[in-house]
Amino acid sequence: MGAPRYSYTAVTLHWLIALLLAFQIALGWALEGDNSPELFARYQLHKSVGIAILLLSVARLAVRFVFPRPPVSDGPAWTRSLAALVHGLFYAVMIVGPVTGWLLVSTAKMKVPTLIFGIIPWPHLPVGRGWHEPAEAIHGAMAWLAIALFVLHVAGALRHQWLLGKPELQRMLPWARGRAAGHTLIAVALVGGAFAVGAAVYPDREQAASAEPARPAASTAATPATAPSPFPAETNTPETGETSEEPTAAEAPKKAQLQPLAGWTVAPGGRLGFTARWNGEGIEGRFERWQSAIRFSPDDLARSSIRVTVDLSSVDTGDGQRDDSLRGADFFDTGSHPKAVFTARDIRHLDGDRYEARGTLGLRGATNPARVGFTLHIDGNRARVAGTARIDRTAFGVGQGEWAATDAIAAAVDVAFSFSATRPAP
Known part of the structure; x- marks a missing residue:
């Protein structure tokens, strides 16, 4: 009999959020440089992806209470506690990160309207300018925390799968009811691909400039x-x-x-x-x-x-x-x-x-x-x-x-x- 699995809804939301988080973290590193049309476009995409992560995370949290979850894997108390902590902090990152970004946009000196993926209007929060600096500090910390949690989450899953011989990955990998090695490689490739796309979606400005023909000095x-x-x-x-x-x-x-x-x-x-x-x-x-x-x-x-x-x-x-x-x-x-x-x-x-x-x-x-x-x-x-x-x-x-x-x-x-x-x- 196969390992108890998460529902298809939970699996779908899990991997959508994982791919978007990888993309978002890579894109976040490109939000620096001189004010330019490229930087403006990066920020608009960053806002849209952030709101998408927020909405999907709220849906994922709701699914946890609606659909029954597989039983927690056996193991020492400290590993179960660490796993619970990592999952809890992941939800904090996926919700607090976008919310603090929303606060940053809402309290910026220049009120740039937000259109989700250029289509759906998204309102500003009715808060004062005093929220800006705390939101900025928390938002930056959430990115680094997400990276650390990602490493711990993957390490824990691989430890259970191959060191302890427990079919942990089959519970969450799509269609991986038997051996999970191939599906694991595909999942890693997809997440890595999302990260690579986030880093490359807007080329480095200096590289792009060097590729363009020089404009006349006049x-x-x-x-x-x-x-x-x-x-x-x-x-x-x-x-x-x-x-x-x-x-x-x-x-x-x-x-x-x-x-x-x-x-x-x-x-x-x-x-x-x-x-x-x-x-x-x-x-x-x-x-x-x-x-x-x-x-x-x-x-x-x-x-x-x-x-x-x-x-x-x-x-x-x-x-x-x-x-x-x-x-x-x-x-x-x-x-x-x-x-x-x-x-x-x-x-x-x-x-x-x-x-x-x-x-x-x-x-x-x-x-x-x-x-x-x-x-x-x-x-x-x-x-x-x-x-x-x-x-x-x-x-x-x-x-x-x-x-x-x-x-x-x-x-x-x-x-x-x-x-x-x-x-x-x-």
């Missing part, structure tokens, strides 16, 4: 390095038509003068994107929603005007957690400042089809001078426009606290746009 000079932040430049869909915003008292006389000048309506499919540099790596983003009020004629630049209103909450960098961070108080602060507005009434012809619009940009409660260069091709009542601008994010307070410095995220952010527009037929 590109780094043109874009100074700055604090952490991810951005991409991509095609965005503007809200078509002109804005219905009422002019201020100061603008009213000018608006009256502009009435005879035809307005342009931006067609769907335009692009309003941006590029920032995070430790030298270009991060691109876009805004999905923006409106424009454009009155323009190459023959009447003195009365031409441009007004673009951007919905900052529509930012899209291809990473939901990063986008939530950009909407937060440390960056765009969309709760208090939902819009960015560029206004220009000084439009100059440079040469050929090149123009420059000089005006102001209002962003995050600050207003500063801004220049936008663009090319314009008019064919009858249709026009194609493309342009660029460079802004200093620090002049608008985009990046607070640890993100205000420019050693990781560059101060300069490049804006690029392109769109088609139409005007009424004469």
Whole structure:
């Protein structure tokens, strides 16, 4: 008759948690280095795996009370006590470790929203900043304790199996009802593989950098390095038509003068994107929603005007957690400042089809001078426009606290746009 076994549910949870723990410990060693997109991604994965371990461990603990367990192996009292201690501490590691990580995220200076594997929102704990340092110390200790317990757990199982001749492994190894040697090797290989994957899932930054072709010196000079932040430049869909915003008292006389000048309506499919540099790596983003009020004629630049209103909450960098961070108080602060507005009434012809619009940009409660260069091709009542601008994010307070410095995220952010527009037929 075979050795009494754990239930299939307990066996499945045991090995899922074992593989995730091995992966998580290896990944944890990669959570160091300069702020970078890679480090940001590592932390997001680390959080997701940690929450998965927490939930699986709670389920495993519940299974212990629902399903009957095999009887404890015979042996000296000290070995039974040590085994019970190791199992108890393992549960502490699997629950306290993720919970203290959750506390770290909840009490961090920058509140980065958590999406489990980029899909499921996970809330912050309602605790004060004072929990941060104790949680950090305990969280680090849990990692080392997990390694020590893993060694003791494996050593104890192998001792019972081969030194004492007790079929201990058959109780927990899947499908190992007879001889356990082959299944043991497979289990060791799987755990070792999980550890190797955790160590390699994000390559070492220095190695990755050495593998990339060197960037021209001019590109780094043109874009100074700055604090952490991810951005991409991509095609965005503007809200078509002109804005219905009422002019201020100061603008009213000018608006009256502009009435005879035809307005342009931006067609769907335009692009309003941006590029920032995070430790030298270009991060691109876009805004999905923006409106424009454009009155323009190459023959009447003195009365031409441009007004673009951007919905900052529509930012899209291809990473939901990063986008939530950009909407937060440390960056765009969309709760208090939902819009960015560029206004220009000084439009100059440079040469050929090149123009420059000089005006102001209002962003995050600050207003500063801004220049936008663009090319314009008019064919009858249709026009194609493309342009660029460079802004200093620090002049608008985009990046607070640890993100205000420019050693990781560059101060300069490049804006690029392109769109088609139409005007009424004469």
